[in-house]
């Protein structure tokens with residue numbers, strides 16, 4: 001079994017931030033990811049508010065720099081999906097789909113995924129007009145009608161991105177007010193290609209082979225209507241990728257990891273960083289910062305045990 005000082009699970013900004021600090025602390029560091037690094041950065045086109053990256057820098061520039069930086073400090077990258085962590089005396093055993101690994105400390109940074117809306121037609125038409133990634137799927141809908149569901153930062157930001165492709169983008173939100181940042185709210189109100197349908201929910205998504213339309217309910221009047229559309233992009237919040245930790249480290253009712261200020265979890269030697277933690281602000285900068293703190297804590301944890 002391959003052995004490391006620190007294993008970082010997840011290659012998004014939190015994981016890469018941890019790898020930079022762990023590598024620099026001369027710890028034998030491995031970072032696991034399923035297919036490639038970048039995490040949620042891969043779902044967005046441009047960086048809006050990461051310090052030093054202004055003028056709409058493409059996100060891949062930041063993720064490539066973070067990866068190169070981690071590798072420069074000696075972090076090894078292994079593409080394997082970790083499915084469980086268990087204790088073996090002083091060691092942690094990480095089981096992956098390809099192999100198993102022995103490590104002294106782990107930093108879990110597996111991030112979040114977009115939640116499903118949970119309506120009829122969503123599952124069957126996924127990839128056929130139903131999408132959770134505007135950067136990945138937007139180019140398929142040039143000149144088409146697009147619906148975006150949700151009222152948070154993701155929905156409004158991605159609606160703006162989709163205007164490059166769609167003829168018209170309609171945001172459907174269940175309340176009469178968006179929860180997104182004020183600048184995004186102002187943008188959607190002024191944007192000539194964006195329409196907002198407030199107090200409305202999507203009841204079902206219809207289509208034979210591809211999305212053809214949706215059924216909408218006005219939650220104030222109860223009125224049901226039909227709307228033609230070619231695509232439904234769903235941004236209704238986040239779900240932490242922590243299923244493999246369930247029963248091992250303490251999670252809250254939504255699956256987010258409970259941590260201390262030093263990113264320690266309820267399991268000694270296991271730290272968590274980034275969007276999977278219980279916290280208020282989920283941004284690239286806070287994820288990278290969590291990663292740095294987690295790596296420092298892992299280093300301290302191992303120093304005390306020598």
Ligand code: NAP
Nearest residue numbers: 048150151152153154155157174175179235236237238282
């Ligand atoms: P979010 O802030 O949790 O917003 C989810 C939205 O979906 C809310 O408007 C919510 O409505 C709506 N919603 C939830 N369940 C629904 C359902 N079943 N049916 C219809 N609508 C539903 O999620 P997010 O926008 O993905 O953002 C997540 C985090 O990432 C936030 O902390 C955000 O600030 C951050 N983020 C930041 C940026 C940026 O800074 N540029 C970009 C993207 C995300 P209600 O409002 O009625 O609850």
